[in-house]
Amino acid sequence: MFRRAISSLASISPFFSAASTKSIMTSPLKRPVKLALIQLATGSDKDVNLKRASEKVAEAAKNGANIVVLPECFNSPYGTEHFPNYAEPIPTPTRTFPTSETPSYTTLSTLASTHKIYLIGGSIPELDPETSELYNTSLTFSPTGTLLATHRKIHLFDIDIPGKIKFIESDVLSPGSTPTLIGTEYGSIGLGVCYDIRFPELAMIAARKGAFLMLYPGAFNMTTGPLHWELLARARAADNQVYVGVCSPARRKEEDGEGYTAWGHSMVVDPNAEVVVATEEKEGIVEWELKPEMISDVRKGIPITGQRRFDVYADVAVAEPTRGVEG
Numbered sequence: 001m002f003r004r005a006i007s008s009l010a011s012i013s014p015f016f017s018a019a020s021t022k023s024i025m026t027s028p029l030k031r032p033v034k035l036a037l038i039q040l041a042t043g044s045d046k047d048v049n050l051k052r053a054s055e056k057v058a059e060a061a062k063n064g065a066n067i068v069v070l071p072e073c074f075n076s077p078y079g080t081e082h083f084p085n086y087a088e089p090i091p092t093p094t095r096t097f098p099t100s101e102t103p104s105y106t107t108l109s110t111l112a113s114t115h116k117i118y119l120i121g122g123s124i125p126e127l128d129p130e131t132s133e134l135y136n137t138s139l140t141f142s143p144t145g146t147l148l149a150t151h152r153k154i155h156l157f158d159i160d161i162p163g164k165i166k167f168i169e170s171d172v173l174s175p176g177s178t179p180t181l182i183g184t185e186y187g188s189i190g191l192g193v194c195y196d197i198r199f200p201e202l203a204m205i206a207a208r209k210g211a212f213l214m215l216y217p218g219a220f221n222m223t224t225g226p227l228h229w230e231l232l233a234r235a236r237a238a239d240n241q242v243y244v245g246v247c248s249p250a251r252r253k254e255e256d257g258e259g260y261t262a263w264g265h266s267m268v269v270d271p272n273a274e275v276v277v278a279t280e281e282k283e284g285i286v287e288w289e290l291k292p293e294m295i296s297d298v299r300k301g302i303p304i305t306g307q308r309r310f311d312v313y314a315d316v317a318v319a320e321p322t323r324g325v326e327g
C-alpha cells in the first residue's frame with residue numbers, strides 16, 4: 001500500500017521518487033525547540049498593550065523560549081470600529097516611516113533582537129498607505145530583529161449566528177491572498193490568523209511543504225470558542241501530523257465594559273492531536289518543548305503522510321508534494 005502511494009506520487013511529480021520514502025519519515029523539525037504562547041490581557045491603550053507584551057515576551061524568553069507567539073490584535077481591542085484607529089503601516093526596504101508611526105512593528109523587532117528569539121507578533125491592524133486598505137496582519141521577526149514574514153489574514157471573519165454573535169470583518173478589512181511559510185533554523189512554520197484555522201487547506205499546504213508546526217494567533221469568542229477552538233487545533237494536527245499552537249488574548253474582565261470577549265484557552269497540540277499544554281481564560285504563558293522524534297514516531301505509527309493517494313484526489317491536493325526539510 002505504502003509503495004503504491006509512493007509510486008502514485010512519483011507519477012504526479014518527478015520530484016517524488018521512492019528515494020523520498022526516507023525523507024517522508026524524517027522529522028521536519030531539526031532539533032528540539034521551546035515554544036511559548038502568550039495569552040495577553042489587552043485593552044484600549046495601545047502603549048499599555050505594547051508595554052505588557054514586552055514584559056511577557058521578556059518573561060517567556062527568560063524561561064528559555066526560542067519561538068514566542070502573541071495573540072490576534074494584541075495591540076488593540078478586537079472590533080471593526082477599532083481597526084482604523086489602531087492601524088499602522090508596515091515598513092519595507094523601499095518604504096520607511098518614522099518609528100512614531102510604526103510603534104508595534106518597532107517594538108516587535110526590538111523584542112526579537114533583544115531576546116534573540118523568533119517572534120510571531122500575533123496580529124495588528126495594518127494600513128496600506130498606497131491603497132488605504134486595512135488588513136489583519138501578522139508580522140514575524142527573526143532573532144536579529146529582521147522581518148521574516150508578513151501574513152495578511154486570508155479568510156475574513158464574517159459570521160452571523162442570530163442571538164449569539166455577528167462580526168463582519170470585511171466591513172473594514174481586506175483579505176490577504178498569500179499562504180505563509182516561515183523558514184527558521186529549526187525548520188519551517190506555517191501561519192494563519194484565527195478564522196484561517198477553519199480552512200484546512202493552509203495547514204495542508206504548509207505541511208506538504210515540510211512545516212513542523214502550524215501557528216494560529218486567534219481570538220475565538222464565547223460562542224465559537226467552546227464549540228470549535230480545541231477541535232480545530234486538534235484537527236489540523238491530526239490531518240497533517242504536525243504540532244499546532246493556538247494563541248488567544250486573555251478574556252476581558254466585566255469591569256472593562258462592552259466589547260468582544262475572547263475565549264482564551266491558548267494551547268499546544270502535538271502531532272498525535274493531543275492537547276499537551278493549555279491554559280484557561282486568564283493572562284498567562286503556555287510553554288512546551290517540541291521534539292523532532294515526536295513527529296517522526298507519529299508518522300511511523302500511523303503513516304498517512306506517506307499513504308496519500310494523490311492519484312485519486314489530485315484536483316484538491318497540492319499538485320506538487322514536496323519532500324519536507326531534511327532533519
Ligand SMILES: NC(=O)CC(=O)C(=O)O
Pocket residue numbers: 156157193194195196198218219220221224225
Ligand atoms: N475571530 C476569528 O477570526 C474567528 C472566530 O472567532 C471563529 O472562527 O469562531
